[in-house]
Amino acid sequence: MRIVPTTQRRGPALDVAVVGGGMVGAAAALALSRAGFSTALLEAHPPSAWHARDEVDLRVVGLAPSSIVLLEELGVWPSIRDARACPYAHMHVWDAENGAAIDFDAADEGRDLLGYIVENNLVQWTLWQSLEAAGVQRLCPVTVKDFETRADRVVLELAEGESLAVCVLIAADGASSPLRERASIATRGRDYGQRAIVAHVTTEREHARTAWQRFLPTGPFALLPLADGRSSVVWSLPEAEARRVQSLDDAAFLNELGIASDFRLGRITAATPRAAFPLRLQLANTYQADRFVLLGDAAHTVHPLAGQGVNLGLRDVAELRDTLVAARDEGRDIAGAHVLRRYARRRRSADTLDAYGFDALARIYAWQSLPLTVARGLGMRMLDRLTPLKRRIAAHAAGL
Numbered sequence: 001m002r003i004v005p006t007t008q009r010r011g012p013a014l015d016v017a018v019v020g021g022g023m024v025g026a027a028a029a030l031a032l033s034r035a036g037f038s039t040a041l042l043e044a045h046p047p048s049a050w051h052a053r054d055e056v057d058l059r060v061v062g063l064a065p066s067s068i069v070l071l072e073e074l075g076v077w078p079s080i081r082d083a084r085a086c087p088y089a090h091m092h093v094w095d096a097e098n099g100a101a102i103d104f105d106a107a108d109e110g111r112d113l114l115g116y117i118v119e120n121n122l123v124q125w126t127l128w129q130s131l132e133a134a135g136v137q138r139l140c141p142v143t144v145k146d147f148e149t150r151a152d153r154v155v156l157e158l159a160e161g162e163s164l165a166v167c168v169l170i171a172a173d174g175a176s177s178p179l180r181e182r183a184s185i186a187t188r189g190r191d192y193g194q195r196a197i198v199a200h201v202t203t204e205r206e207h208a209r210t211a212w213q214r215f216l217p218t219g220p221f222a223l224l225p226l227a228d229g230r231s232s233v234v235w236s237l238p239e240a241e242a243r244r245v246q247s248l249d250d251a252a253f254l255n256e257l258g259i260a261s262d263f264r265l266g267r268i269t270a271a272t273p274r275a276a277f278p279l280r281l282q283l284a285n286t287y288q289a290d291r292f293v294l295l296g297d298a299a300h301t302v303h304p305l306a307g308q309g310v311n312l313g314l315r316d317v318a319e320l321r322d323t324l325v326a327a328r329d330e331g332r333d334i335a336g337a338h339v340l341r342r343y344a345r346r347r348r349s350a351d352t353l354d355a356y357g358f359d360a361l362a363r364i365y366a367w368q369s370l371p372l373t374v375a376r377g378l379g380m381r382m383l384d385r386l387t388p389l390k391r392r393i394a395a396h397a398a399g400l
């Protein structure tokens with residue numbers, strides 16, 4: 001995809017510019033444009049085209065029902081679902097140390113499904129396909145180098161020498177967000193000292209549309225169901241261990257995968273090449289500055305054990321759209337500090353609860369002393385029987 005940059009030096013500023021066209025930024029641009037705001041999306045790297053004949057993208061995500069609702073509102077969900085998405089209705093979580101387990105079943109929640117596993121580039125590409133018709137100005141490939149906040153607008157400077165004036169600047173530029181840094185917004189969190197190894201694998205037994213997650217003393221190991229019958233492995237390991245596992249030959253890798261999965265789906269007979277991603281808990285101290293907001297990984301990154309990163313980002317998108325629409329309908333300035341603060345407060349408090357909740361789980365499952373692992377097992381067994389509490393957890397994860 002090649003899109004020629006456009007410049008807007010004079011005249012009225014656009015309502016919004018979204019910087020970063022990953023899944024969250026592209027969804028934000030589409031949502032805001034559909035809601036009637038003049039919108040530009042600026043992205044440094046053209047998204048790679050998704051084709052059904054291509055190998056399944058190594059990066060997949062579990063989309064929660066709240067994300068599917070948003071993608072449905074944006075009109076892109078049927079294309080994503082029909083292209084290649086695997087619905088799952090069960091989740092089985094078990095503890096390698098004490099054998100305790102928790103089962104989540106969509107039927108217990110009165111739903112058909114818990115969610116869908118989909119490829120990142122399928123979601124991103126499908127969103128991008130809808131941008132032009134929705135009237136989004138796509139500036140790609142361009143890199144936002146700097147920005148200047150004035151009384152009535154923000155002026156973005158592009159590395160390509162162009163500039164663009166907007167009322168509100170929305171940074172969806174990923175975990176290392178250059179715009180967040182430029183806005184002097186600090187973050188807090190911790191490096192997990194872990195990497196998630198990902199690969200798609202063929203297993204002896206079928207995945208039964210179930211997301212399997214085993215907590216090992218070294219970190220969680222997940223097998224997520226793929227539409228073609230294979231499963232996607234997300235295996236979190238301490239750095240050194242991750243490097244060792246990455247350097248194994250194929251036969252040894254398959255064998256270690258089988259052991260890590262407790263052979264729950266039988267032997268693992270084939271695997272794609274692997275990739276690894278560093279894991280960090282990171283939360284921006286605020287999601288808002290003058291005429292500026294953060295969303296997606298630019299605002300928060302969380303441990304993948306709960307599979308919620310992009311789901312939180314898409315909840316940011318829905319909240320931002322609803323906040324800006326409400327402000328406009330009440331005749332208020334969409335760039336007003338009260339308006340942007342309202343979005344920032346709501347999303348940051350929700351994300352903080354989730355991010356530290358997932359962090360607490362990561363810490364609890366790292367306990368290795370016998371009394372603590374026994375206590376953890378008792379807690380899991382109790383939770384599995386406490387239907388109302390389990391329901392609340394499932395409803396929270398669904399984001400509905």
Ligand SMILES: Cc1cc2nc3c(=O)[nH]c(=O)nc-3n(C[C@H](O)[C@H](O)[C@H](O)COP(=O)(O)OP(=O)(O)OC[C@H]3O[C@@H](n4cnc5c(N)ncnc54)[C@H](O)[C@@H]3O)c2cc1C
Nearest residue numbers: 020022023024044062144173174296297307308309310311
């Ligand atoms: C192993 C692993 C498993 C995961 N599993 C799940 C899961 O099951 N469920 C889930 O919900 N989440 C999951 N996540 C998290 C999820 O992948 C991320 O939350 C999501 O991809 C973040 O999307 P984003 O659009 O916010 O950021 P990104 O995808 O990082 O997009 C940022 C974009 O900004 C662009 N950009 C940056 N700077 C500039 C600039 N100056 N000018 C122009 N463009 C710029 C970049 O090119 C990039 O395209 C997982 C993450 C990992 C690592």
